Structure formats: C-alpha cells, structure tokens
Amino acid sequence: MVDLPRWLTDDDRHTWLAFLYAQTLLLEQIEQDLQRDAGMPLAYYQILVILSEHPGGALRMSELASAAFFSRSRLSHAIDRMEKSGWIRREACPSDRRGSIAALTDAGRRVLEEAAPGHVESVRRHLFDQLSDREASELRDVCEKLVRYLLRSLNVSAPSVLPNDYFGVQPGDSLNDARSLP
Amino acid sequence: MVDLPRWLTDDDRHTWLAFLYAQTLLLEQIEQDLQRDAGMPLAYYQILVILSEHPGGALRMSELASAAFFSRSRLSHAIDRMEKSGWIRREACPSDRRGSIAALTDAGRRVLEEAAPGHVESVRRHLFDQLSDREASELRDVCEKLVRYLLRSLNVSAPSVLPNDYFGVQPGDSLNDARSLP
DNA sequence: CCGATCTGGTTGATGCTTCAACGAACGTCG
DNA sequence: CGACGTTCGTTGAAGCATCAACCAGATCGG
Known part of the structure; x- marks a missing residue:
C-alpha cells in the first residue's frame, strides 16, 4: 500500500518559491x-x-x-x-x-x-x-516564529550566547538590546 | 568631512536578524x-x-x-x-x-x-x-515584492523561462500554473 | 567579406562547507 | 584509582561555488 504524495496547494507552492527566490x-x-x-x-x-x-x-x-x-x-x-x-x-x-x-x-x-x-x-x-513599516513587521513576526520552531526542532539546545534572548520560548520575553555594531 | 554611518533602528536590526536566522x-x-x-x-x-x-x-x-x-x-x-x-x-x-x-x-x-x-x-x-494561512500569505506578499525589486536591481534582465510569470512587473499579472512536480 | 565585438559555454584555480574520523581532556561511576 | 562514555576542537578529503581566463561561434559595421 502506497502513500500518495500530498502536493502543496498552488498558493503554498508560490509562497515557497517566492521565499526561496527572495x-x-x-x-x-x-x-x-x-x-x-x-x-x-x-x-x-x-x-x-x-x-x-x-x-x-x-x-x-x-x-x-x-x-x-x-x-x-x-x-x-x-x-x-x-x-x-x-x-x-x-x-x-x-x-x-x-x-x-x-x-x-x-x-x-x-x-x-x-x-x-x-x-x-x-x-x-x-x-x-x-518594504513598508507594516510589511517589515509582518516579516519579522513570521521569521521569529519560524526561528523559535526551528531552534526547537533542529538543535534541541538553543545557542547560549547571542540570539538566545531574541527568540526566547515565551512570546512575551523582553528582547536583548546588544547595541553595538550591527 | 566624514559621513556618520546610519545604523539600523533596533526594530530593523531585529527584523534583519530574524530573517537571516530563519x-x-x-x-x-x-x-x-x-x-x-x-x-x-x-x-x-x-x-x-x-x-x-x-x-x-x-x-x-x-x-x-x-x-x-x-x-x-x-x-x-x-x-x-x-x-x-x-x-x-x-x-x-x-x-x-x-x-x-x-x-x-x-x-x-x-x-x-x-x-x-x-x-x-x-x-x-x-x-x-x-504558519497560519494569514502568515503564509503575508510572507508571500513580502517575498514577491522583494523578488520583483531584486530582479530589477540585480540582473536587469529577468529570467525568460520559469519564474518569469510568477513575479511579473505589473502587480496584476496572471500567475503561471505549471502544475507538475513541485 | 573582413575585422571588431559580443555571446555561449567550458575550464582550472581558489575559497568555503560538509562529512567522517580522530586524539586529547573531562566527568562519572564501579 | 581506572575504565568508560562524552565533549572539545582539529584534520583531510570530497563536494559545491566563485572568479578570471579562455575558445569557438555568432553578429555587426565597415
């Protein structure tokens, strides 16, 4: 018995390609x-x-x-x-x-x-x-969500030095402001 | 006379890092x-x-x-x-x-x-x-916007075969539906 | 037709990443 | 203590990308 592959919807396929190319x-x-x-x-x-x-x-x-x-x-x-x-x-x-x-x-x-x-x-x-301010902030939210997931999924252990505080588990965490060179 | 570097705002810096890490x-x-x-x-x-x-x-x-x-x-x-x-x-x-x-x-x-x-x-x-449907669609919009800009900026000439129709210049263009392998 | 120039594609050297293997130092537990 | 498993960092080889140089064929202007 064979699992038929479940392709992406056209919408998702376009989203994926847009992300990949961007x-x-x-x-x-x-x-x-x-x-x-x-x-x-x-x-x-x-x-x-x-x-x-x-x-x-x-x-x-x-x-x-x-x-x-x-x-x-x-x-x-x-x-x-x-x-x-x-x-x-x-x-x-x-x-x-x-x-x-x-x-x-x-x-x-x-x-x-x-x-x-x-x-x-x-x-x-x-x-x-x-990007408009609104678009930049949407991009940020989506990317932070992905990073939180990926850190859990990929590594199991989040890095302990830098971006630790950026993408903390709890959505309400305060963000680190290491304000020096970008 | 020296141009002082204009750093990113904290918001933008976090957005950039989130994008980069994601x-x-x-x-x-x-x-x-x-x-x-x-x-x-x-x-x-x-x-x-x-x-x-x-x-x-x-x-x-x-x-x-x-x-x-x-x-x-x-x-x-x-x-x-x-x-x-x-x-x-x-x-x-x-x-x-x-x-x-x-x-x-x-x-x-x-x-x-x-x-x-x-x-x-x-x-x-x-x-x-x-991602929620809403988030995926926001991601798509932002990425398509970036791709349109980058194709213009980087190459001058857009590729003529595949994603031509995806990211056409005019925002209202119809999208290509090459529906085969993703 | 002929030379200048441009385009399509390949090549070799070099730079960066990955993968598998390793040795050395640490920690633990009998 | 001493054996075992683990962590730290390095190494060499192989995979993939970039860069500059190059040749052959097309194209264009006299």
Whole structure:
C-alpha cells in the first residue's frame, strides 16, 4: 500500500518559491556588496560581530559556533582563515585544557568597523527601503516564529550566547538590546 | 568631512536578524532532509524540476542558468556532476553551434520522482505547518515584492523561462500554473 | 567579406562547507 | 584509582561555488 504524495496547494507552492527566490537573491546581493567592499563573506562578518559584542572580544570556540549556527568543523576552518588574515588570534583556555578561545585582534576590530557602515547601508537599501513599516513587521513576526520552531526542532539546545534572548520560548520575553555594531 | 554611518533602528536590526536566522535554519533543515533522503543538494533538485517542467525535459544551458539563477559557470560545473550521476545528458544545439542543451535522462526523471514526495513533506512540515494561512500569505506578499525589486536591481534582465510569470512587473499579472512536480 | 565585438559555454584555480574520523581532556561511576 | 562514555576542537578529503581566463561561434559595421 502506497502513500500518495500530498502536493502543496498552488498558493503554498508560490509562497515557497517566492521565499526561496527572495532569500537567494537578497543574500546574493548583500554578499556581493560585502565581498566587494570588505573582502569577506557574510558568515565571517557575523563571526566578527559576535566577538565584538562580547566583553573582551573573545569567546570559546564552541560558544561561538553555537551563537553563529556554525558546526564545530566549519568554525574551525573559518577561524583558520581569519587567523591567517590577522583578524583573530587563538588563545588557550585556562579552565579547560581541551578548549580554545577565539579573540578579536585590533586588525579584526578595525576591519569590522570599516566594513560595517557599507554593509548596513546594503541591508537598508535592499531590504528595508523596499518594504513598508507594516510589511517589515509582518516579516519579522513570521521569521521569529519560524526561528523559535526551528531552534526547537533542529538543535534541541538553543545557542547560549547571542540570539538566545531574541527568540526566547515565551512570546512575551523582553528582547536583548546588544547595541553595538550591527 | 566624514559621513556618520546610519545604523539600523533596533526594530530593523531585529527584523534583519530574524530573517537571516530563519532563512539559515530553514534551508539547513530542508537541505539536510533532501540530502539524506535523495542524496542531492536543493540546487540540483531545482535544476531537475525546471527541466522536468519544460516540454521535452531539455533546455539550453543559458536558459536553464537564468531560470535557476545560476551563473553560467556554476551551472556548467553542476551539469558536469549530474551528468556523471547519469541524471542528465548533454546534447548539441542544432540552431547554434556554440550552444549546448541539457536533457533529463530517464534516470534523472526517476530520481526526481522519488525525491519529490519527501521534499514536499519536508517543506510542508518545516514551513507551512508552522504558519497560519494569514502568515503564509503575508510572507508571500513580502517575498514577491522583494523578488520583483531584486530582479530589477540585480540582473536587469529577468529570467525568460520559469519564474518569469510568477513575479511579473505589473502587480496584476496572471500567475503561471505549471502544475507538475513541485 | 573582413575585422571588431559580443555571446555561449567550458575550464582550472581558489575559497568555503560538509562529512567522517580522530586524539586529547573531562566527568562519572564501579 | 581506572575504565568508560562524552565533549572539545582539529584534520583531510570530497563536494559545491566563485572568479578570471579562455575558445569557438555568432553578429555587426565597415
């Protein structure tokens, strides 16, 4: 006995394609801008941001990985390259001899400060300039709902460092305002 | 004289992060399901879908590239690998001796038919089961608006094969209903 | 017809990600 | 203590994407 596949409705199919294409094209555009202006992919920018927002500009590898939604392996390779660029320095962890700490260097902080204005401008132009306030807020609500679900479904354990407070379980939670580099 | 950078408002920053994380986590989840169940990345699945929806299951490389939002180079490499898997066959183009045509093989069609039900189920579970009808339709509207803008901004020329009719310039355009594999 | 230019597609090098495997340090429990 | 399972981080290989260079065929202007 065979389960007949249940296709999507036309509406849902169009929604899915619209999401897929919007996501593809928007990220492509923003990545291109960032690559051209700052010579780094968005993922690396995010690493720099997370470190810069953390007191001391340093974080255990595994905390950094979960804050950025990176696998340990991906992070390890990425930090390799950023270390070669001089943006990050690895330090030993005093409390756990297995551990390793990624610390922002002065060069890393500088490169982030130089990249940030252009990147913010790019996000504004390609995303927020195209949407009304109402649309932006609808987009936010939908995305936050998805993130809450996906964090439960995918990981089981939510990251403990950064976006923890953004997408807390209880819908009424107060939001974190880490107000530094975007 | 220095332009002070104009940061995003807190609202916009949260919206951007929500979008970024939702997109990352959702795609990661769906890609994982597809990779596990069908042994292919989402991008390759999309290629197979586009071909299967085209009469004859064949398309010029450059049309295929623009329909899938691939660069020529990316497509060429991808078709290399799919040809090795036996899913696609390259044919000469009769009308233009430079040209090359990618044609779905029987094995390619079979692998797509086997992959589709699981993939559709994955999209349904991770996306539509999490949203109300109202939320899905808000998401669609926002994404279609972004796609229309991005097609204009990025490419200048919209793809001529598939999603042409989905995201036409005039908001009132009739939507294409290529009703086959999702 | 001929040279200049443009388009379609491929290629190779390089960059980033994933996957599987691993060693070293930690924690626990007999 | 000592064996066991677990966590931390790294590594190498393989998969996929991007970038720049390139050739062959088409196209256009004299």
